[in-house]
Amino acid sequence: MGKKHQTPLLDELKKGKWISFVREMERAAEKSERTEDLLGQVEESYRDKVNHWKHGGMAGVRGYGAGMVGRFSEFPDKYPGIKECHSMRIIPSAGFFYNTDFLRKLADISEKHAGGLLNFHGATGNIQILGMSQAEAEDVFQAVAELGFDLGGSGSDLRTPSCCAGQARCEFANYDTMKICRHLTEEYLDELHRPAFNYKFKFKFSGCANDCVASAARSDLAFIGTWKDKIKINQEEVKNYKKKFDVQKYVLDKCPTKCMWFEGENLVIDDENCVKCMHCINELPKALKAGDERGCSILIGAKAPLVTGPRMGMMLVPFYDVNEDAKNDYEWIKSLISNMWEFWDEYGVSRERIGELIGRVGLNTFLEGIGLEPIPEMVEHPRSNPFIKFTEDED
Amino acid sequence: MAEEVKKKRLTDIGPHDYNEYLSPVIKKNYGKWAYHEILDPGTMVHVAESGDKIYTVRMGSPRLVSGSFVRDICDIADKYCGGHLRFTTRNNVEFLIEDEKNVSPLKKDLEKMGYNVGGIGNIVANIVHTQGWVHCHTSASDASGVVKSVMDELYEYFIEDKLPSKVRIAFACCLNMCGSVSSSDIAIVGTHRKPPRIDAERLRNLCEIPSTIAACPTNSIRPDTVDGKPGVKVNEETCVFCGSCYTVCPAMPIANAENDGLSIWVGGKVSNARTKPTFSKLAIPFIPNDPPRWPGVVNAVKTILNEYKKGAEPGERVGEWIDRIGWPRFFKLTGFPFTKYHIDDFRLAETTMNYSSHARL
Numbered sequence A: 001m002g003k004k005h006q007t008p009l010l011d012e013l014k015k016g017k018w019i020s021f022v023r024e025m026e027r028a029a030e031k032s033e034r035t036e037d038l039l040g041q042v043e044e045s046y047r048d049k050v051n052h053w054k055h056g057g058m059a060g061v062r063g064y065g066a067g068m069v070g071r072f073s074e075f076p077d078k079y080p081g082i083k084e085c086h087s088m089r090i091i092p093s094a095g096f097f098y099n100t101d102f103l104r105k106l107a108d109i110s111e112k113h114a115g116g117l118l119n120f121h122g123a124t125g126n127i128q129i130l131g132m133s134q135a136e137a138e139d140v141f142q143a144v145a146e147l148g149f150d151l152g153g154s155g156s157d158l159r160t161p162s163c164c165a166g167q168a169r170c171e172f173a174n175y176d177t178m179k180i181c182r183h184l185t186e187e188y189l190d191e192l193h194r195p196a197f198n199y200k201f202k203f204k205f206s207g208c209a210n211d212c213v214a215s216a217a218r219s220d221l222a223f224i225g226t227w228k229d230k231i232k233i234n235q236e237e238v239k240n241y242k243k244k245f246d247v248q249k250y251v252l253d254k255c256p257t258k259c260m261w262f263e264g265e266n267l268v269i270d271d272e273n274c275v276k277c278m279h280c281i282n283e284l285p286k287a288l289k290a291g292d293e294r295g296c297s298i299l300i301g302a303k304a305p306l307v308t309g310p311r312m313g314m315m316l317v318p319f320y321d322v323n324e325d326a327k328n329d330y331e332w333i334k335s336l337i338s339n340m341w342e343f344w345d346e347y348g349v350s351r352e353r354i355g356e357l358i359g360r361v362g363l364n365t366f367l368e369g370i371g372l373e374p375i376p377e378m379v380e381h382p383r384s385n386p387f388i389k390f391t392e393d394e395d
Numbered sequence B: 001m002a003e004e005v006k007k008k009r010l011t012d013i014g015p016h017d018y019n020e021y022l023s024p025v026i027k028k029n030y031g032k033w034a035y036h037e038i039l040d041p042g043t044m045v046h047v048a049e050s051g052d053k054i055y056t057v058r059m060g061s062p063r064l065v066s067g068s069f070v071r072d073i074c075d076i077a078d079k080y081c082g083g084h085l086r087f088t089t090r091n092n093v094e095f096l097i098e099d100e101k102n103v104s105p106l107k108k109d110l111e112k113m114g115y116n117v118g119g120i121g122n123i124v125a126n127i128v129h130t131q132g133w134v135h136c137h138t139s140a141s142d143a144s145g146v147v148k149s150v151m152d153e154l155y156e157y158f159i160e161d162k163l164p165s166k167v168r169i170a171f172a173c174c175l176n177m178c179g180s181v182s183s184s185d186i187a188i189v190g191t192h193r194k195p196p197r198i199d200a201e202r203l204r205n206l207c208e209i210p211s212t213i214a215a216c217p218t219n220s221i222r223p224d225t226v227d228g229k230p231g232v233k234v235n236e237e238t239c240v241f242c243g244s245c246y247t248v249c250p251a252m253p254i255a256n257a258e259n260d261g262l263s264i265w266v267g268g269k270v271s272n273a274r275t276k277p278t279f280s281k282l283a284i285p286f287i288p289n290d291p292p293r294w295p296g297v298v299n300a301v302k303t304i305l306n307e308y309k310k311g312a313e314p315g316e317r318v319g320e321w322i323d324r325i326g327w328p329r330f331f332k333l334t335g336f337p338f339t340k341y342h343i344d345d346f347r348l349a350e351t352t353m354n355y356s357s358h359a360r361l
């Protein structure tokens, strides 16, 4: 096949053992001509060391304020195929489980109406179809909707929630991450599709403290599975592990609160001092299991650097009985979320994430606003400076 | 359903029901898994309380894939997995296999087709990354090309288990950091070094001045009068080249071919196991863009990985290793210079100083 554009620099990235995205772009270009122009423009970026996308310009689907990201080439005359090269975000199936029937149909859609390129998945967890024009957006939307899939979030809205594989294929899961993820996505479709927030808001659900979806680093509200009662110990299996490796050195000595020890042959855990970090369970999966009183912790405020610096999620609710709340359609969590969003709506400014708002007004003001009491789990330690602002109601 | 959607142009149909995509064994044992075992860096088995098993084979993916790639993995899943497969958070493909006999033929087929099997255990995981020059206008560097170059170099660590613990590398092409980049064992981040250029004419038409001013984390943007009309000016003394203004105002482009590049950060983690989640810390403030294979970045990552492999104890993540040996020794071992840029001067800078007499001398 004669290539439309020569790409000597990109060709260097077809070498080596790791699967090549350039090869993928070329395979897409075989079926979707406009992707040849994309290759041409990316080659030009490789030569010039800058990207060649224009900033500005909108793309969208009627009835939605989100779900498409507009992209326009800086050189529409030279690369007419990517004059418009928008991407569409599609809500994934929870836990990223699919069957081949759906995936094949989606591949067909991407080749018929767009550049034949997809992301599994975008950073937020959407499926993305890349390289369509505004005129084609409606067709893609319709075709995707006929497969039973809907558009995801973008802009200042609720972003597409995501979760770990959880109970579907992981023994560590303390609650049904996929179920709550789907339920809350459904509950807040309007917030997802029609941006009306100060800025983006993200939910992510991990079944345990390993936090496979990195919820505590990148979601405004992170749900991290945990348990309240005792870790269940199978002493026989502990003995088996002891034969295989140095359990004292690699498990007990690394427990952050040193709450495990051996009494004779038996492993003992001071569960009151366990912080549910998962280390021992990760290392001894056949011997140790979380207790029966399971739920999750809720951390608030994580975000990437812009605008006022990165934040990690901070403890808001140490134990939320999500398994009980699931029986009431997650009523408790929904009321907490609506309190939060009201507070954010009232006091937040444009482009201020909820973590930044809390940083600005102080945790106490936020807690009062949403109706939660301060508790010691929320802090690393009590204040050490004496500048206490006593309030009138102390008199 | 499809008919109704077509006729009425239904919107807001919501998330698809995942139950439709769960294989029979997964449906039956949902929430009743007992334990798992890693069989090799490409394979694990989960065993349910009922004794049922599901095998998983993990395969690397560049995330940006063609329709043909999708059909390739579908062919495999149809042949061996009853049509069931999933993706991981780090963009890997996972084949879910009920019959153990299918595991090695499946892996052989994948290898024949040139796909990479691995990524489980104490390995270098697939690099989560962003769009770069392929699809984003704020990028200070490409994403896919850097990731490809680094993964080629570290390939042996994806397919073999020979590191002290897992090493998660992440890439973002600008400070927006789409993805959990800022808390990775090794993070590679696109970095600008020059202030935005202001196109006064376009700014008047395209940008809202108050929101442009508010976008700046360092209050470097001030209202200004240009040719008697409202505009903005940037205080170049305080600008930190973050590009936030460009995100809200297209008339303030910041990309700069000669001055854009990449920075390297280390020692972050997001899991709570043992130690608390932490951000990655600055190792190298700037490496110029050197496409198409980015040797500067590749060598820096390799250097960190080699020292980590030599020095860390089994089970120690990169950040735990550095905490144990201390930052001065990290810089000595890697040979990376410690510069004025390593000392924080932003919002929480004061909290990062050494308030003690502790020093490893």
Ligand code: HEM
Pocket: A069, A089, A121, A122, A123, A124, A125, A126, A202, A218, A303, A304, A305, A306, A307, B131, B136, B137, B138, B176, B177, B178, B179, B180, B247
């Ligand atoms: C016009 C500007 C921007 C464009 C075109 C853009 C583009 C993107 C794209 C394509 C993704 C992946 C989407 C997905 O996975 O569904 C993404 C995710 C993300 N963006 Fe942006 N972005 C922009 C502005 C920003 C800004 C201003 C910030 C932060 C202040 C930001 C932070 C993020 C983060 C943190 C993610 C990943 C979220 C996650 O992993 O959950 N982006 N962005």
Ligand code: HEM
Pocket: A095, A163, A164, A165, A166, A169, A170, A210, A211, A212, A213, A214, A282, A283, B036, B087, B088, B089, B090, B091, B125, B270, B271, B273
């Ligand atoms: C040993 C038992 C473990 C099992 C069975 C396990 C299982 C998994 C699974 C199934 C995924 C993919 C999740 C998804 O895509 O939704 C995953 C990813 C992840 N795991 Fe684990 N995990 C284990 C231990 C750990 C540990 C000890 C850590 C951290 C120290 C960890 C951190 C992560 C992270 C950050 C991810 C996301 C990145 C990725 O998809 O590769 N996991 N793990």
Ligand code: SF4
Pocket: A164, A165, A166, A170, A171, A172, A173, A174, A206, A207, A208, A209, A210, A211, A212, A213, A225
């Ligand atoms: S977060 Fe925990 S429960 Fe979820 S997949 Fe990871 S290890 Fe399993």
Ligand code: SF4
Pocket: A254, A255, A256, A257, A258, A259, A260, A269, A273, A274, A275, A276, A277, A278, A279, A280, A281, B274
């Ligand atoms: S979960 Fe963590 S804190 Fe609790 S006993 Fe195990 S290692 Fe210790």
Ligand code: SF4
Pocket: B130, B131, B132, B136, B137, B138, B139, B140, B172, B173, B174, B175, B176, B177, B178
């Ligand atoms: S990290 Fe920055 S440049 Fe890269 S895709 Fe995200 S917004 Fe664009």
Ligand code: SF4
Pocket: B195, B196, B215, B216, B217, B218, B219, B220, B221, B234, B238, B239, B240, B241, B242, B243, B244, B245, B246, B254
């Ligand atoms: S690049 Fe960042 S610091 Fe500089 S003016 Fe723009 S927003 Fe402010």
